[in-house]
Amino acid sequence: MIEAVPPPPRRAVVEQIMGMPVGVHVRGDGARGTDVEAAIQLGLAGLREADAVFSTWRSDSAIERLRRGELTVTQCSPEVAAVIELCDAARERTAGWFEYLIDDGSGTRLIDPTGLVKGWAVERALTAVVVALEGQGATGLDVAVNAGGDVAVHRAAVDGRSWLAGIEDPADRSRILATVELASGGIATSGSAARGAHIVNPFTGERVARGGSVTVYGPSLMWADVFATAAFAYGDGGLEWLADRPGFRSEGYGAVVVTAAGLTLRLAPSCTPLPPVL
């Protein structure tokens, strides 16, 4: 493929964190310098820290200790209270289709902010890398953090090159269904193609076993992820449901929905997303 402008230098580092591949990409002149590596590592370290606090797979995490009653929220690091507040906001914004208090099977509702923490932590890692690079005087570098297919991106120049995300076909994961250009913000896809039925309908407690997927993109990865997961749980009609979420249209979110029957629908953003505040 011939491009009029040669692609800029780019550096990628991939590590396994939170049980998934996390890739940090830095793009632009100087992207392959040694200082860039340090900034990337700072972002990855932030993700490992978030995992240590919020992982429900690690018995020593603050969340697990909270679940066992060994800690109260106020005894945890302030991030825990901040995330719980965001979870409450997410539940409200999705009319209950996002839920973080999960029945453990015996009627006890345990805190599980996993569905929100990933986007939150990835956005925070992106900010850490961007700030570190700027602190080094390395302005003009684009940064992206990709955690298992949910991506937060930053574009340094207003008129710079966008990031191009491909949305995979849930029925054939080697195939790209559509592409989305992103300047700064995030894109997240929810479905059952990779991990099977793992998204739970909060109103029935049952796992959502249908096919298809929901991709949401816009100014915030965390909210894109919350919207996508909630809409997948909601099921057929998810596209119009998303359009009705408070802020979804006005803040510039868009969606690509693959229905269970295999029809792909796009809801284009109604305005240009504002860049996130770093």
Added chain:
Amino acid sequence: MRRIVVAVMSTISGLVLLFSYHTSTNQLGETEAASVQSRSAASAPADPPVTSDDTAGDTSSDSSSGTLASGTFTGDSVATRWGPVQVEITVKNGKITKSEAIVYPTENHRDVEINDNALPILSDETIQAQSAQIDFVSGATVTSDGYTQSLQSAIDQAFQ
């Protein structure tokens, strides 16, 4: 191919999927969605063999499933919460080449906005997407196990 066939069936039976899935009462309900794999679920208007042209544009591993008759098909008018919707699609060589809402809600600004933006992605766009120089793949969460074989892995490796 199979996916597109199902998509066409959905479209022909009305753009109800687009606006108000709940009112769908025909064979396109959830039961069919669950049986996308089955041959009968994808029973197209006619059943000519898959041409080589079709498989070239479709990287699906299974290219032997049902196919589409060429022509223009108009779906039933479907009542949605935003008004009646009727869709016309054009099929050529087994592919949807055009999809157009010939009747759609125009009552208020918001409806028009939704209608203009929420349209099916055509197979042409999918084909173009295959050759785009993408930076990332967004999909259902990739696990560590699945990563090695993924397209994302190949992209990452190019820049390490």
